[in-house]
Amino acid sequence: MLKKVFGMISLGCDKNRVDGERLLGEIVRHGCTVTDDLAKAQVLIVNTCAFLNAAREESLAAVFEGNRYREGMLEKIVVTGCLPEKFIGELFPELSEADVFLGVKDYAELFPALERSYREGQRINAVGTGNGVRPERYVSTMPHLKYLKIADGCFNHCTYCLIPKIRGKYVSYPMDELLSEAASLGETDELVLVAQDTTRYGEDRGENAFVELLQKLSALENIRHIRLLYCYPEVVTDALIGEIAANPKILHYLDIPLQHCADRVLKLMGRRGSGKDYLALLKKLRTAIPDIAVRTTFITGFPTETEEEHLALLDFLEEANFENCGFFAYSREEDTPAYKLKGQVPYATKQRRRRELYRKQAEISRRKLETYIGKTLEVVCDGIDYEKSCFVGRAYFQAYEIDGCVYFTAPEAEEGKRYSVLITSVGEYDLYGKSEA
Secondary structure (H helix, E strand, O other): OOOOEEEEEEOOOHHHHHHHHHHHHHHHHOOOEEOOOHHHOOEEEEEEOOOOHHHHHHHHHHHHHHHHHHHOOOOEEEEEEHHHHHHHHHHHHHOOOOOEEOOOOOHHHHHHHHHHHHHHOOOEEOOOOOOOOOOOOOOOOOOOEEEEEOEEOOOOOOOOOOHHHHHOOOEEOOHHHHHHHHHHOOOEEEEEEEOOOHHHOOHHHOOOOHHHHHHHHHOOOOEEEEEEOOOOHHHOOHHHHHHHHHOOOEEEEEEOOOEOOOHHHHHHHOOOOOHHHHHHHHHHHHHHOOOOEEEEEEEEOOOOOOHHHHHHHHHHHHHHOOOEEEEEEOOOOOOOHHHHOOOOOOHHHHHHHHHHHHHHHHHHHHHHHHOOOOOEEEEEEEEEEOOOOEEEEEOOOOOOOOOOOEEEEOOOOOOOOEEEEEEEEEOOOOEEEEOOO
16 A cells, blocks of 8 residues: 655635545545655645636646655655646646646545556546545644535536536535534634535525524534634525524624625626625624624626726725625636626726725725724634734634734733733734733
């Protein structure tokens, strides 16, 4: 049996990270070693993203960079994830730096394909040959923070998005398997639920069961807090809002991707709802849960987007008053309906609009953060920032690696523990304070 030292570069979203952790679990199950020092790896896995052209370029760059380790101990490179799943026809002949290619559900084929590559001395295309069985994960995050991927694929047919072409239709994972997986993760301060659309959990099986899943996950003693990401606006129901308000384990935080506010653009995007609907949802959320923190994402420069619609989005940001936003310049992707639309917005215009949106949101976020000066917040410690010579953590309104942080001084602090931090100053997206703990 193959006994090697494995390293991994995992790119893209946290959903992809969970997939990477399943591959790491397969490695450990086979009695092999995982290292975070790539110079010591004999086999390097590059877990790729293909959502946007920029992500594909980043994935290829990681393969090229990884190939440099062949001067040392590296023997094989495995390329897996969304990039080979969608583009294997072009990738396999051209990307000669890689020895093995796997798709998004080919976990079980990792070792058979690698063994063939070693035995035959050939490059192996194993995309689409797996059985889809999901092995146990080797968790790669901090011990107190873990992700739970509750579904794969998508049936929201947004006209700009490749995900359904890569991941297929929406498939909810069985609830008993998810509960067993969450229980197996050990003591977890923050469990982050992810999927392409978490709020549609169960609909492919006949009935939405997201609230039921939240209730059953909350009953697990090893789970202290739950954070919800990727909640589509039209499925943020009264039942879900009520559960968040009443359930002490669910953090008062929602990530709700909106993508635009102009009704005409939303219709071209294949999105449901309108700018007016979104504002009504925000009002309902803030009435039921006054301290709710809402994060969202927007796409700027979608085909035919006018300057007036861009200005309307700037005004919408002011009215909506989000805690945090992410902004993406539209990426024209082949094999999507939007690719064929006339009226493509020039690259320079898209980038200028994106910068303007970020500047506006920075003003809004800073104003909101300034309200915390002189107040004490509960902050989970994520570790030490050696450059700033202080501890770093997050309040409930800050998601890991997405939003800002709280930097704080203290006599001592332990990763994964929560501390009362007095906020003394703010940055553009971050808070600064001190704890007496």
